[in-house]
Amino acid sequence: MADLEKLYEQFKAAAEAVSAQVYRVKDLKEAGALLSTLAEEGGAKKIAAASSPMVDKCLENAALKAEVKTEDLRKHAEEACIGLSELDMAVAEIGSLQQDCTDLNKRLVSMLPHTHVALVKTESLVPTLADAIAKIDANKDHIPGYMAFITGPSRTADIERVLTIGVHGPAELKIIFVDNPGGVSHE
Amino acid sequence: MSNCKNMRAKIHSALNDQNLRGALGRFADAYLGARAKAYQGRDFEKLRQTIADRKGSSAQRMEELAQQFKKNAEARGAKVFIARTAEEAKKYILDVALANQVELVVKSKSMASEEIHLNHYLAEHGITAAETDLGEWIIQLAGQRPSHMVMPAIHMTRQEVSEYFSKETNQNLSDDIPLLVQVARQELREKFLKAGMGISGANAAVAETGTIVIVTNEGNARLTTTLPPVHVALVGMEKLVEKFTDVGAVLECLPRSATGQHLTSYVTMITGPTPSNLPDGTIGPKEMHIVLMDNGRTKMKEDPLFSQALQCIRCASCLNVCPIFALVGGHVYGSVYTGGIGTILTAFFNDFDDAGELQNLCLGCERCKEVCPGKIDIPKLILELRNRVTAKKGMPASQKFLLNTVLPNRKLFHSMLKIGSKTQKPFVSDNKIRHLPLFLAGLTEGRSLPALADQPFRDQLYRLSKPKQPKAKVGFFGGCLVDFVYPELGKAANKVLNNMNMEMVYPLEQACCGVPAGHLGATEAHRRMAKQNIEAFEKAGVDYIVTVCPTCTASLKKEFVELLKDDPAWAKRAEDFAAKVYDFIHFVAKQTDNGKQLGLKPLGKESVTYHDSCHMRRNLGIYEEPRKLISEAGLELKEMQWPDRCCGFGGSYSIRYPELSQPILEAKLDDISSTGADILCTACPGCMMQIGGGLDKRNSNIKTKHVVELLAERLPD
Ligand code: SF4
Numbered sequence: 001m002a003d004l005e006k007l008y009e010q011f012k013a014a015a016e017a018v019s020a021q022v023y024r025v026k027d028l029k030e031a032g033a034l035l036s037t038l039a040e041e042g043g044a045k046k047i048a049a050a051s052s053p054m055v056d057k058c059l060e061n062a063a064l065k066a067e068v069k070t071e072d073l074r075k076h077a078e079e080a081c082i083g084l085s086e087l088d089m090a091v092a093e094i095g096s097l098q099q100d101c102t103d104l105n106k107r108l109v110s111m112l113p114h115t116h117v118a119l120v121k122t123e124s125l126v127p128t129l130a131d132a133i134a135k136i137d138a139n140k141d142h143i144p145g146y147m148a149f150i151t152g153p154s155r156t157a158d159i160e161r162v163l164t165i166g167v168h169g170p171a172e173l174k175i176i177f178v179d180n181p182g183g184v185s186h187e
Numbered sequence: 188m189s190n191c192k193n194m195r196a197k198i199h200s201a202l203n204d205q206n207l208r209g210a211l212g213r214f215a216d217a218y219l220g221a222r223a224k225a226y227q228g229r230d231f232e233k234l235r236q237t238i239a240d241r242k243g244s245s246a247q248r249m250e251e252l253a254q255q256f257k258k259n260a261e262a263r264g265a266k267v268f269i270a271r272t273a274e275e276a277k278k279y280i281l282d283v284a285l286a287n288q289v290e291l292v293v294k295s296k297s298m299a300s301e302e303i304h305l306n307h308y309l310a311e312h313g314i315t316a317a318e319t320d321l322g323e324w325i326i327q328l329a330g331q332r333p334s335h336m337v338m339p340a341i342h343m344t345r346q347e348v349s350e351y352f353s354k355e356t357n358q359n360l361s362d363d364i365p366l367l368v369q370v371a372r373q374e375l376r377e378k379f380l381k382a383g384m385g386i387s388g389a390n391a392a393v394a395e396t397g398t399i400v401i402v403t404n405e406g407n408a409r410l411t412t413t414l415p416p417v418h419v420a421l422v423g424m425e426k427l428v429e430k431f432t433d434v435g436a437v438l439e440c441l442p443r444s445a446t447g448q449h450l451t452s453y454v455t456m457i458t459g460p461t462p463s464n465l466p467d468g469t470i471g472p473k474e475m476h477i478v479l480m481d482n483g484r485t486k487m488k489e490d491p492l493f494s495q496a497l498q499c500i501r502c503a504s505c506l507n508v509c510p511i512f513a514l515v516g517g518h519v520y521g522s523v524y525t526g527g528i529g530t531i532l533t534a535f536f537n538d539f540d541d542a543g544e545l546q547n548l549c550l551g552c553e554r555c556k557e558v559c560p561g562k563i564d565i566p567k568l569i570l571e572l573r574n575r576v577t578a579k580k581g582m583p584a585s586q587k588f589l590l591n592t593v594l595p596n597r598k599l600f601h602s603m604l605k606i607g608s609k610t611q612k613p614f615v616s617d618n619k620i621r622h623l624p625l626f627l628a629g630l631t632e633g634r635s636l637p638a639l640a641d642q643p644f645r646d647q648l649y650r651l652s653k654p655k656q657p658k659a660k661v662g663f664f665g666g667c668l669v670d671f672v673y674p675e676l677g678k679a680a681n682k683v684l685n686n687m688n689m690e691m692v693y694p695l696e697q698a699c700c701g702v703p704a705g706h707l708g709a710t711e712a713h714r715r716m717a718k719q720n721i722e723a724f725e726k727a728g729v730d731y732i733v734t735v736c737p738t739c740t741a742s743l744k745k746e747f748v749e750l751l752k753d754d755p756a757w758a759k760r761a762e763d764f765a766a767k768v769y770d771f772i773h774f775v776a777k778q779t780d781n782g783k784q785l786g787l788k789p790l791g792k793e794s795v796t797y798h799d800s801c802h803m804r805r806n807l808g809i810y811e812e813p814r815k816l817i818s819e820a821g822l823e824l825k826e827m828q829w830p831d832r833c834c835g836f837g838g839s840y841s842i843r844y845p846e847l848s849q850p851i852l853e854a855k856l857d858d859i860s861s862t863g864a865d866i867l868c869t870a871c872p873g874c875m876m877q878i879g880g881g882l883d884k885r886n887s888n889i890k891t892k893h894v895v896e897l898l899a900e901r902l903p904d
């Protein structure tokens with residue numbers, strides 16, 4: 001666990017350096033509460049979510065004023081303020097997330113809305129990019145159809161080299177680490 | 188030649204473009220720091236060796252890997268087409284678009300598509316292709332060409348961008364950058380949602396899995412490959428790598444070298460078609476096509492020297508550090524692929540003759556080679572292009588005469604130089620003669636030129652003293668500058684050698700080191716001079732061979748061996764010769780425990796700033812020794828900012844392109860002056876001439892000295 005603590009700290013520093021926001025919760029109950037707060041703060045009217053075990057549980061535990069859509073996402077994600085999805089790996093050294101997003105919904109919710117809220121298991125932290133690549137490589141005979149590494153929000157420096165956040169993808173990336181995704185932890 | 192004139196005009200307009208120079212200059216400075224920071228804790232040499240190995244071996248097996256990729260990607264449901272030519276690639280892509288009744292295509296950045304002018308071709312057939320990378324879109328709206336491989340619109344200001352955007356959207360937009368970015372987001376989002384097809388490039392294609400890898404910051408490649416129901420990836424065959432893990436080193440280096448990032452915002456890895464919203468309203472697997480394009484890559488692979496260019500990962504760091512690029516930007520190079528590497532790629536992918544003119548812009552300073560993650564010897568390849576163009580087009584008779592008759596004959600050379608410096612006429616008016624290294628006439632802009640020595644070094648030898656019982660015989664190679672302009676450097680070297688109890692021997696039959704000939708593409712003349720020099724020093728029977736000019740050292744030590752390696756009568760002789768060659772400063776440091784055994788006596792309290800000559804620093808790798816000798820001589824060393832940045836001399840370069848050489852020199856002079864040092868010291872007579880002339884023109888009090896002079900002045904009696 002000491003190792004995970006170190007990796008988490010490293011991840012947080014690296015991800016914040018590239019303009020992502022990083023949160024950590026004990027379980028999906030807390031994740032739901034945090035999502036509710038974030039949605040409230042952002043004034044979100046619509047949330048587009050790509051269904052997955054963590055996402056579903058998080059939504060169950062959230063008290064949302066916003067409308068939640070999990071289907072017909074090409075339309076809804078375009079209109080939504082927040083997109084919610086589950087990510088598979090987190091690379092500590094460089095603050096990157098990794099995801100098998102062969103599922104179209106996962107791509108739509110992480111690209112079209114203004115904010116992407118990413119749920120990831122704390123235990124899925126790996127130290128380096130090389131470690132992440134080695135993990136994918138170990139299963140290369142069944143490599144997913146569409147994979148992504150995501151590092152901070154969408155950015156450009158194409159006009160006068162001035163860094164500007166939020167070109168084609170989300171302008172905000174909020175990452176929630178979940179320590180105990182299996183269930184609700186006991187106090 | 189018309190091409191050449193045209194290029195000159197472009198150079199002038201680029202130099203007069205203040206936006207461009209400001210943007211490029213600011214960027215060049217910021218870039219170095221960002222890059223260094225991003226590589227902290229990484230072993231760059233090891234990483235780039237991995238890239239060179241993996242991409243190099245993949246390039247050699249390009250055809251086999253293409254077949255393997257095709258098999259694996261097709262097993263996953265993609266269609267793979269191997270296009271031999273640009274025509275085949277364009278036709279295939281058009282057919283896919285027509286079969287799907289596509290009217291609008293969205294594109295994420297693909298240099299391969301620019302290489303074949305795909306947008307233009309599609310437009311001719313009634314299909315609109317919208318660029319979605321912000322920089323590329325700006326360029327497209329402006330009807331221009333990208334000026335940089337990673338930052339296509341770096342030459343444009345926010346005001347210009349706002350004008351183009353205002354026109355496109357029929358609004359009156361301010362020049363606020365975040366606002367302009369939002370406008371682009373909205374405009375392009377509509378296009379993404381409407382488009383019938385997406386075209387992307389790829390940064391790598393993995394043969395063993397059939398995966399393509401795309402690296403972006405904006406996220407446009409993700410939208411391009413997700414929203415439209417058809418995806419076509421156009422991939423140059425040099426992007427093929429064998430193993431999935433080969434992608435690792437590319438991902439480590441590409442973002443760090445390109446923009447100083449650890450990783451770009453998005454890295455996308457696609458293997459076969461994935462679900463998409465189809466036109467009939469259902470969700471199902473999209474149509475995916477991958478076009479692997481040859482278009483000159485096989486020809487490049489088969490070339491033993493140029494095949495290394497296939498190791499390029501298109502990071503553009505070679506442009507970012509290039510002093511010429513910082514001045515003129517990409518448009519001067521006039522092609523899709525810009526800068527030094529662009530010259531090489533253009534020759535193979537587009538037009539060989541076109542690149543033949545462009546290579547003249549390179550100073551040969553080797554900064555690009557030092558940072559290239561593909562480990563490509565860019566200046567060498569540029570030089571070789573020059574050779575090939577000369578071989579193909581031939582050389583004018585007057586130039587041949589000079590190279591074959593004048594340069595090897597030192598007496599004749601000197602008397603011609605004397606005439607030249609007095610009358611100036613024959614050398615200034617005749618373009619061809621101006622290409623010679625030392626035709627100093629007519630070049631006094633921003634720089635005073637040293638007077639030619641009345642007596643060349645070779646005619647002053649009788650006055651030099653010798654030790655009685657020397658422990659070694661050291662052959663001294665003068666080179667043009669020492670022989671004719673700075674004979675005092677030869678005398679200083681003799682003094683130092685005497686102190687070391689070594690005898691200086693100066694074989695009179697020695698010729699020019701051949702570099703000026705080599706730079707004109709006259710390989711044969713270079714080779715002849717190699718032989719003449721080897722013979723001269725063999726006859727003299729010396730233990731060592733030294734020179735105070737790092738360019739000469741590099742030619743004697745490295746190029747002669749290379750030039751003669753296939754000649755059985757000469758290969759071994761060249762190697763034996765080269766084994767004895769040292770740069771003088773290196774030699775002294777090595778023989779005297781970094782000057783400790785010279786017994787140097789400090790003179791006064793002067794301070795020194797040291798300029799690393801490009802050849803000394805990067806070609807020979809010598810930079811600690813001169814600094815140690817300077818300290819040993821009791822002088823205070825005040826380092827300038829960027830001591831290893833080129834002074835703009837570049838051999839005959841300052842003569843061919845004074846308009847480019849000049850601003851580079853000015854920046855150097857500023858760096859030198861800011862140190863407050865009394866003496867500018869360097870270990871290269873070419874840099875001395877350039878910098879010394881510049882300081883003189885500014886009426887500066889800073890003296891210019893070669894390291895050997897500082898030593899000689901401080902020897903005990
Ligand atoms: S050698 Fe110097 S001038 Fe030539 S391309 Fe490289 S960086 Fe530019």
Ligand code: SF4
Binds near residue numbers: 561563
């Ligand atoms: S030649 Fe080297 S430095 Fe230049 S773009 Fe290619 S990989 Fe980068």
